Amino acid sequence: MSKEITPRAQDYSQWYNDLVIKGSLADHSAVRGCMVIKPYGFALWENMRDVLDKMFKDTGHQNAYFPLFIPKSLFEAEEKNAEGFAKECAIVTHYRLKTDPNNKGKLIVDPEAKLEEELVVRPTSEAIIWNTYKGWIQSYRDLPILVNQWANVVRWEMRTRLFLRTAEFLWQEGHTAHATKAEAVEETTKMLDVYADFVENWMALPVIKGVKTPNERFAGAEDTYCIEAMMQDGKALQAGTSHFLGQNFAKAFDVKFSDKNNNLEYVWATSWGVSTRLIGALVMAHSDDQGLVLPPKIAPLQVVIVPIFKGDEQKAAIDAKVTVMMAELKALGVSVKYDDSDNARPGWKFAEYEMKGVPVRIAIGARDLEQNIVEVARRDTKEKANASIDGIGIHVKNLLDEIQQNIFNRAKAFRDDHITEANTWEEFVQLLDTKTGFISAHWDGTPETEDKIKEQTKATIRCIPLDNKQEAGTCILSGNPSTQRVLFARAY
RNA sequence: CGGGAAGUGGCGCAGGCCGGUAGCGCAUCUGGUUUGGGACCAGGGGGUCGCAGGUUCGAAUCCUGUCUUCCCGACCA
Numbered sequence: 325m326s327k328e329i330t331p332r333a334q335d336y337s338q339w340y341n342d343l344v345i346k347g348s349l350a351d352h353s354a355v356r357g358c359m360v361i362k363p364y365g366f367a368l369w370e371n372m373r374d375v376l377d378k379m380f381k382d383t384g385h386q387n388a389y390f391p392l393f394i395p396k397s398l399f400e401a402e403e404k405n406a407e408g409f410a411k412e413c414a415i416v417t418h419y420r421l422k423t424d425p426n427n428k429g430k431l432i433v434d435p436e437a438k439l440e441e442e443l444v445v446r447p448t449s450e451a452i453i454w455n456t457y458k459g460w461i462q463s464y465r466d467l468p469i470l471v472n473q474w475a476n477v478v479r480w481e482m483r484t485r486l487f488l489r490t491a492e493f494l495w496q497e498g499h500t501a502h503a504t505k506a507e508a509v510e511e512t513t514k515m516l517d518v519y520a521d522f523v524e525n526w527m528a529l530p531v532i533k534g535v536k537t538p539n540e541r542f543a544g545a546e547d548t549y550c551i552e553a554m555m556q557d558g559k560a561l562q563a564g565t566s567h568f569l570g571q572n573f574a575k576a577f578d579v580k581f582s583d584k585n586n587n588l589e590y591v592w593a594t595s596w597g598v599s600t601r602l603i604g605a606l607v608m609a610h611s612d613d614q615g616l617v618l619p620p621k622i623a624p625l626q627v628v629i630v631p632i633f634k635g636d637e638q639k640a641a642i643d644a645k646v647t648v649m650m651a652e653l654k655a656l657g658v659s660v661k662y663d664d665s666d667n668a669r670p671g672w673k674f675a676e677y678e679m680k681g682v683p684v685r686i687a688i689g690a691r692d693l694e695q696n697i698v699e700v701a702r703r704d705t706k707e708k709a710n711a712s713i714d715g716i717g718i719h720v721k722n723l724l725d726e727i728q729q730n731i732f733n734r735a736k737a738f739r740d741d742h743i744t745e746a747n748t749w750e751e752f753v754q755l756l757d758t759k760t761g762f763i764s765a766h767w768d769g770t771p772e773t774e775d776k777i778k779e780q781t782k783a784t785i786r787c788i789p790l791d792n793k794q795e796a797g798t799c800i801l802s803g804n805p806s807t808q809r810v811l812f813a814r815a816y
Numbered sequence: 817c818g819g820g821a822a823g824u825g826g827c828g829c830a831g832g833c834c835g836g837u838a839g840c841g842c843a844u845c846u847g848g849u850u851u852g853g854g855a856c857c858a859g860g861g862g863g864u865c866g867c868a869g870g871u872u873c874g875a876a877u878c879c880u881g882u883c884u885u886c887c888c889g890a891c892c893a
Contacts (some may be wrong), residue, residue: 328828337887352885412892448893482817482891489892542893562893601893632852671853689852699852816893 329679331613336557337485343607344486347616347680357484357491361600364680367624369494369600373474375526375622376496376598379518385470385498392476393443394452401451402576408543409447412480416443445478450544450569450595453499454577461501461591463582468511469501487604488561488816495599501591503583505570508592509547512568515596516549519564527602528619528732529553529609530739531563532762532811534787539771542595546570552786552811554739555608558760560786560813563605566596604816609735610704616681617703619731620724627653627660627720628682630673632689639664642688645713649686649698652717658724678703683727684720704730745809752800752812756781762813766806768799777801783812 329346330338344350349365361369377387393416400406420437424430446452453471460466474496484490498515502508516533523529531551541548545567553563574580574590583589610617620626629646633639646662653660663673670687677685687699698716701708704727711719742761746752755763767773767785777800778784788810797806 335887341886354884356884477893479892481893483889493893495893565893597893599893634851666851669851669853669855671851671855673854674852675854687852691852 329613329615332556339613340604340608341486343611343616344604347607349603349607349616350486352486355491357481359486359490361494364624365603368603368606368618368622371622371624372522372526372602373496376518376522377472377474379522380472380496380498383470383514383518385472385500387473388471389473389475390449390452390456392446394446394449396442396444398451398455399444401455402544402573404572405448405450405544409479413447414445414478414480416445446475447477447479448595448597449473449475449477449497450499450573451577454573454579454593457499457501457591458577458579461579461581464503464584467501467503467581467591468507470498470511471500472496472498485604487600487607489601493599493601495597497595497597500594501574501579502594503581503589503592505592508570508594509568512547512549512566512594512596515594516551516564516566519566519596519598520551522598523551523553523563523602523605524732526619526621527606528621528728528735529563529605530732530736532787532789533791534789534811536565536787537771537774537785537810539774540785542567544569544572545595546572549790550787552762552813553605553609554735554742554762554813555605555816556738557608558742558762558813560762560811560815561601561605561608562786562815563602564596564598567594569593569595610731611681614675614706615679617731618681618683620683620728623681623683624659625661625680625682626658626724627684627686628673628677629660629662629686629688630670630677631662631664632670632687634690638690641690641693645688645693649713649716653720656717656721658717658721674701678706684723686716686720702727704734743811746800747797749800753781756783756814760814762786762811764809764811765800766797766808767810768802768804768806770802770804773799773802773804777812782814784815786811786813786815 329342332339348362349368350359350361353360417439418433418437419439420434421431422434424432457469460469476492476494478492481489481491500511502511520531520533523531531553533551536548536550542565547568549566551563553561555561571590571592573593579591580588581591607616629649631639631642631646633642650660650662674685681703683703685701692698696713697710698713699708700711700720700723702723744755744759744761744763746755746763746765752763752765774785788808792808794808798804799806
């Protein structure tokens, strides 16, 4: 089992791939662009999902489930949405195979079994959901509808990368319906806040909340809000989006309601989602050349205990102590594993759990028992220190909190250090080449300028930060007047 | 989809140009010695070379097609 990880400095992309595969998060599969999420990786996703799910429910949402397939006629109803996704859709055209008369043991698509209407494998579910909502909404009393679904979607991407961009991915998509514009806008920003809260406080990943420019907007949305995170190579990664859909889908699917005055009005909509891509963000943001670094609050395993012993007698003494420690840790809600497998020596285990990003490792040997101590190593800094076995539960619990905070602080310091202002085009271009990260610069607000900048530098406008201060300036490219700075970066 | 590289025991690779039915390291199994940062000795098992055709007496090796992955572009969460 070769466990060498390509160093970040040598090849950042390869480093990322190594982490995902050697950290046991996921593997490539036999299907182009689709990955197998392995138990360790899925445990991570489950933890993330559980926290988010609770946050959604705490903000009044309910889960439901809609079909994987969308009849083409429904899919094309909202024109912009359909156009935006058309070139990356998988389509079901037949419903039966038959044995190939010319080739024994092989199957062919039965031409007799062609569908009357093709089915689009959902790249997103607005269409099927709004078609359904039409039947759910008659009066203002039916509103709001606050529904979320956990699902898989398919987007036939040209170039895929584990977690960051796969042809099929897992996500949640919230779809809400409201009686007023104000309420829908409020929902949009509320869910953006939920995402930011989750990503910062659970994934320890600092984000910038902002609005997308028209160019970068979700197909079919009036406004797309987003949270943008920075990876260790300075590139931006969109970590979540929340869309204010206006009345676009209500009009496309003719969803109207009677208000209090008995007037028929179109319904206002939002949709919002985060995906397994978040795992990619997590990996890229915190990990190092030894392996994954996972935030304690969502790590599949928080603590691993490794025994060091000679002979059965010592092992038995260690076992007894460990049993007590495990009970203490579990009582405090800490997930802990005792790895006393005898097919690997301690050094091997140390390296292995570092690879997997387990936040805290406890080593306990005969000489520790004499002093009633253990060696506690933290993954984020790799510091090791002795700790008394008495009160180990509280000690570790506090350490986990400290690690969580430290990982966040580290990522935030890095990010803040990599946001730079540029005031001229020369400065802007030079910064992109010399210093990675986000660039805060004036833009004249036109899609044409944005396109030109993208063409020349590959940098896109990640967002217009929500807390932006207004200041007069001139666009770095066109020189036209501007009222505020926006954030540029090369992005994943 | 365009350009480049690659698919050989579980993993990482060699062999390929100059066809003659596979080899190395790690892992694995058995026994023993070990155990505070990826242990050591001895013995054993495991692959027909991505897949499908073709050339040939004979193909991992040559030819054609195809699938998948990685890197660079265009597209995107």
